[in-house]
Amino acid sequence: MGGAERNARKKRQQQQAARAITQARGGGDTKKIIAIVAGVVVLAALVIGGVLWTNASKNKTEGQDIPTAGLTAPGPGVVEKRDGVVVTVGxxxxxKTIDIYAxxxxxxxxxxxxxxxxxIHQQVNDGKLQVKYHMLPMLNRASSxxxxxxxxxxxxxxxxxxxxxxxFHDALFRAQPEEGKRGYDKAQLIKLGQDLxxxxxxxxNAVTVGTYSAQITSEFDKTADNQQLWHPGAQGFQTPTVVRDGKVVDVKPGWLGQ
Structure with missing residues (x-):
């Protein structure tokens, strides 16, 4: 083997050794890259999963019938009468008469x-209590x-x-949506009425076109501005508020018997 060939072979061996070293070092980098990519994939999966879970939680009322099982109708002789946007039951x-703002x-x-x-229902059925319900849009912007x-x-x-x-009132409170999340749409509210x-x-028709919506909003504005309906020490109107004989009731155990 001539000197030129030996030099060429040595050069090839040096190049192969250099490539092997580079590949070995590159292998470490490759492992790091794989680890980083895997971490990103896992993080992305967690984020996507969190978003899906959040959306599912936020929209859990979607497509659901509002339950009616276990509801009890008012007893014999109890009258329900709407007067404007106030419903009197008793x-x-x-x-006794109380007003409930909710x-x-x-x-x-x-x-x-x-x-x-x-x-409250028991006292109404017993003929002791008449309730005037004021259902107000206090949190109208707090649903999604x-x-x-x-x-x-x-x-x-x-x-x-x-x-x-x-x-209807009891059904909506028993299956109350969460504040900040989806409520029930008009189709679900209509279905509840049909189920009842x-x-x-x-x-x-009234649900679809919002027959009483403007009156409800107007009544809320008047109610919120009436400081006689503010709880003592409060900086504004709040729900629930119970009024008896023109005064806000301090709702605490035993208040109904007073």
């Missing part, structure tokens, strides 16, 4: 119903999309025209 000659989306109102709803507070209040008034206010036995087309 027996003629009841010894919002179907308001969590505190939902808790109020859980704590005192059955007691906005507007559920007005639409649910409007539907409740339409249900009152059909003699189903109490059942409302058969006439007037109810569905």
């Amino acid at each position: 027996k003629p000659g009841a010894t 919002d179907f989306l308001c969590p505190a109102c939902g808790n109020f119903e859980k704590l005192y709803g059955e007691q 999309p906005p507007g559920y507070s007005v639409e649910s209040a409007n539907a409740a008034l339409a249900a009152a025209d059909a003699g189903k206010f109490s059942l 036995g409302i058969t006439g087309p007037e109810f569905g």
Whole structure:
């Protein structure tokens, strides 16, 4: 083997060794790259999963029927009457009258119903109490999309025209949507009325066109500006508010018996 050939072979061996070293070093970089890519993929999966979970949670009322099982209709002799945007429920000659201002989306109102709803119904059925319900859009911007507070209040008034206010009212609070999330759309509200036995087309039409929506909004504006309806020490109107004999009631255990 001549010197030229030996030099060429040595050069090839050096080049092969250099490539091997580069590949070995590159292999480490490749592993790092693979690890980074895998991490990014996992992170992306977590983000996508979180978004999907958030959307599912936010829209969990979509496509759901509002449950009616377990609801109890008012007892014999109880009359439901709508007067403007106020619905009065009770027996003629009841010894006490209270006004309840509430919002179907308001969590505190939902808790109020859980704590005192059955007691109120019992006193109404016993002829001791008459209740004037003012369903207001306090949190109208707090649903997604906005507007559920007005639409649910409007539907409740339409249900009152059909003699189903109490059942409709109780159904919406028992299956209350979460504040900041999706409420029930008009089709779901109409379906609830139908499930409660409302058969006439007037109810569905009233829900669809928002027959009472403008009146509800106007009444809320007046109510919110009436400082006599503000809780002591409060900086504004809030729901729920209970009024008896023109004064805001301090709702605490035993208040119904006072």
